[in-house]
Amino acid sequence: MPTLPVPTFTQVVFVLIAAFTVISGLGVVVARNLFHSALLLAATFFGVAGLYVMLEAEFLAVTQILIYVGAVATLITFAIMLTRGAMHGETNPLNRQWGKAALFAFLFLVGLLGYLGGIPWPAPFQAIQADEGLIARLGEQLVTRYMVSLEVMGLLLMVALVGAILLARDDKP
Amino acid sequence: MVPLNWYLTVAALLFALGLYGALARRNAIAVLMGIELMLNAANLNLVAFWRYGEQVMALTGQVFAILIIALAAAEAAVGLALIIAVYRDRRTVDVEELDLLQG
Amino acid sequence: MAESYLPLLILIVLALGFGAVVLVLPALLGPREINKQKMQPYESGIIPFTSPRRRFPVKYYLVAMLFLVFDVEVIFLYPWAAVLRDMGVFALVAMAPFLLVLVLGFVYELKKGALHWR
Numbered sequence: 001m002p003t004l005p006v007p008t009f010t011q012v013v014f015v016l017i018a019a020f021t022v023i024s025g026l027g028v029v030v031a032r033n034l035f036h037s038a039l040l041l042a043a044t045f046f047g048v049a050g051l052y053v054m055l056e057a058e059f060l061a062v063t064q065i066l067i068y069v070g071a072v073a074t075l076i077t078f079a080i081m082l083t084r085g086a087m088h089g090e091t092n093p094l095n096r097q098w099g100k101a102a103l104f105a106f107l108f109l110v111g112l113l114g115y116l117g118g119i120p121w122p123a124p125f126q127a128i129q130a131d132e133g134l135i136a137r138l139g140e141q142l143v144t145r146y147m148v149s150l151e152v153m154g155l156l157l158m159v160a161l162v163g164a165i166l167l168a169r170d171d172k173p
Numbered sequence: 174m175v176p177l178n179w180y181l182t183v184a185a186l187l188f189a190l191g192l193y194g195a196l197a198r199r200n201a202i203a204v205l206m207g208i209e210l211m212l213n214a215a216n217l218n219l220v221a222f223w224r225y226g227e228q229v230m231a232l233t234g235q236v237f238a239i240l241i242i243a244l245a246a247a248e249a250a251v252g253l254a255l256i257i258a259v260y261r262d263r264r265t266v267d268v269e270e271l272d273l274l275q276g
Numbered sequence: 277m278a279e280s281y282l283p284l285l286i287l288i289v290l291a292l293g294f295g296a297v298v299l300v301l302p303a304l305l306g307p308r309e310i311n312k313q314k315m316q317p318y319e320s321g322i323i324p325f326t327s328p329r330r331r332f333p334v335k336y337y338l339v340a341m342l343f344l345v346f347d348v349e350v351i352f353l354y355p356w357a358a359v360l361r362d363m364g365v366f367a368l369v370a371m372a373p374f375l376l377v378l379v380l381g382f383v384y385e386l387k388k389g390a391l392h393w394r
Contacts, residue, residue: 013285014175018183025187028206029194041206044187048213051183053281054175055224060216060238063351067242071344072209072249078337079202079253083260094197095269101196109189113182121177126229138232138239139355140363143370146236150352153243154374158381160247161345165390167254168341170261170334243348250341257334 014054021047032093034080042073059135180221188214201256201266205249212245338390349378 007015024043031037045068052061142150187210194207216238223234260266316323352374360367385391 008174011175014179018179022183022186022190025190025210028210029190029198029203034200034203037203037206041209044210045213048187048217051180051217052220055180055220057220057224057235057238059355060220060235060242063239063242067246067344067347067351068209068213071340071347072246075249075253075337075340075344076202076206078340079256082257082334082337083202083266093199093203095199098197101193104196105189105193108192109185112185112189116178116181116185119178121181122225133358134232134235135355136358136362137230138235139357139359139367141232141236142352142355143359143363143367146240147370149236149240150370151373151377153240153352154377156247157243157345157348158377160251161342161378161381162384164250164254164341165338165385165388167251167258168334168337169388169390239351243351246344246348250344253337254341257337 010054014051017047017050017054021051034093035077038073038076038080041076042069045069045073059138177221177225180217184214184217184221186214187211187217199267199269201259201268201271202253204268205252205256208252209245209249212241212248216241335393342385342390345378345381349375 024040027040049061049064191207191210219234
């Protein structure tokens with residue numbers, strides 16, 4: 001190919017959403033103020049939800065917003081407010097192994113991207129028939145093929161509920 | 174149309190950022206945020222592979238992604254409860270000061 | 277398929293643009309005067325009597341956490357509800373242990389008094 005191919009509209013939108021996601025992700029790990037980190041984390045979750053929409057996984061996008069943005073980000077914000085003052089007087093958000101961590105993460109990324117580039121990925125994707133009803137299909141899969149996963153997930157949620165109450169509760173009157 | 178490896182590249186970037194955040198931050202809550210980023214990257218990979226895979230209607234990647242989202246939510250609830258319990262006991266959430274197990 | 281989200285994209289762009297305009301215009305056009313009254317945190321007209329920067333009680337966190345767990349439960353219920361009519365009793369029975377276990381957790385939480393606002 002002698003010239004660069006002209007990007008399609010979908011590709012432009014993808015690049016915008018991806019850039020938004022990655023830049024807010026970068027903000028999460030470099031922000032000095034923990035509160036900013038939490039808000040940027042919510043932005044990252046939004047970006048990932050946008051990528052799910054581009055992958056035609058609408059239910060997952062809604063799930064992502066409902067659980068991550070609506071609940072996990074809120075929970076993290078609450079935890080930050082609960083432990084406020086813990087890092088009082090400390091301005092350095094990085095621990096003493098941050099250099100090694102940065103090197104490791106960078107080498108990991110380079111290795112991963114190099115590996116990605118070397119594989120001929122299947123290019124075309126099959127169209128989804130709109131009349132199939134993906135969400136109903138998902139429910140069917142959940143109660144048939146993945147029934148055990150579902151029950152185990154129920155157990156896990158119960159244990160998490162009990163454990164978190166036990167840990168977080170202030171038993172002093 | 175967007176090639177598959179664009180999604181994989183975004184996921185790899187997010188994962189590396191999360192890895193750095195989980196390893197390099199001092200505040201335990203920030204470490205947890207790094208872990209959440211990594212889980213999101215893994216999810217993005219699963220959904221992308223589902224979409225570009227052979228059997229779209231089997232929905233394997235989507236089911237996995239939903240399970241991982243639920244898992245991440247449970248992990249966040251317990252992890253943050255742990256951090257709050259530690260904070261109540263030690264008055265710190267700095268991972269470098271929590272070294273009781275260090276010999 | 278993804279192209280059918282074009283109106284949503286236009287809406288997002290318009291909303292962001294409107295937000296930016298509303299933030300930028302007053303800064304350009306409005307008079308600037310900073311005094312003590314103006315810089316006070318606004319609390320519906322009541323003069324704030326404590327610092328907003330104090331830590332707040334753990335009970336808020338507990339409520340948020342309970343919300344999170346039942347939020348996740350709803351995510352599993354939604355696709356199940358979409359297929360319930362077609363699959364009938366089988367889907368109902370398959371979901372029963374999941375719900376039962378979570379109700380157990382809920383009963384524990386009630387007994388522990390986690391929903392009591394002390």
